[in-house]
Amino acid sequence: MALHRKVAGLIAGVSLVVGGLLATTPAHAAPSDDRAVSTTTQAVRTSAAGAEHKLGATATSPSISPAAKRVRYVTNGSYSCPYGTLCARVWDPTRGKYKVFDLYYCNTYSLSYWGSSGGFYNNQTTGTVAKFYNSTGGVYHSSTAYSVAPSWFNWDPVWKIENC
Incomplete structure (x- = not known):
């Protein structure tokens, strides 16, 4: 499932970058040889995956x-979370630390490369419900503020978070 999400995230990112390139490139422009195609593909992969990612x-x-x-x-599992915020913590293998996302603005957030354990701290207004959706759009987990995630919350099945 984690690999599926990584591939889906990479494909979505590549699609956005390629769409942007096509929108700014004349329709008649085409690579002159296979090497040009390979170089273009390589640049797109690097851009889509982020500056830290190398092929x-x-x-x-x-x-x-x-x-x-x-x-x-944060270097360990403990962190603070401002009032009115849903803080989501996930392991970042590129840094060897937990990465904490403070979700304050009411939105539906799409996750990429969250195939690991972590947790969350729902410190939103009392009674606010956060929903965690799986790949089919079903609710995998919900949390009513104030609450803290179960120990070692599994992010692998979660594809989206709706914080309010």
Whole structure:
């Protein structure tokens, strides 16, 4: 499932980059040889995966879209979460630390490369329900504020978070 999500995230990112390139490139422009195609594909993969990702590397930093209000790293499982916020913590293999996303603005967030354990801290207004959706759009887990995730929450089945 984690590999499926990684591939889906990479394909989505490549599609966005290629769409942007096609929108700005004349229709008659085409690569003159296979080497040009390979170079273009290589650049797209690097752009879609982020600056930290190099082709051939196996680890990719977890990300979220739209952007979180704040992103930070913690060395252990403990972290604070501002009132009115859902803070989601996931292991980042590229840094060897937990990456914490502070989700303040009411939104549905799409997750990429979250195939690991972690947790969350639902410190939103009392009674606010956060929902965690799986790949088919079904609710995998829900959390009513104030609450803290079960120990070692499994992010692998979660594809989206709706924080309010």
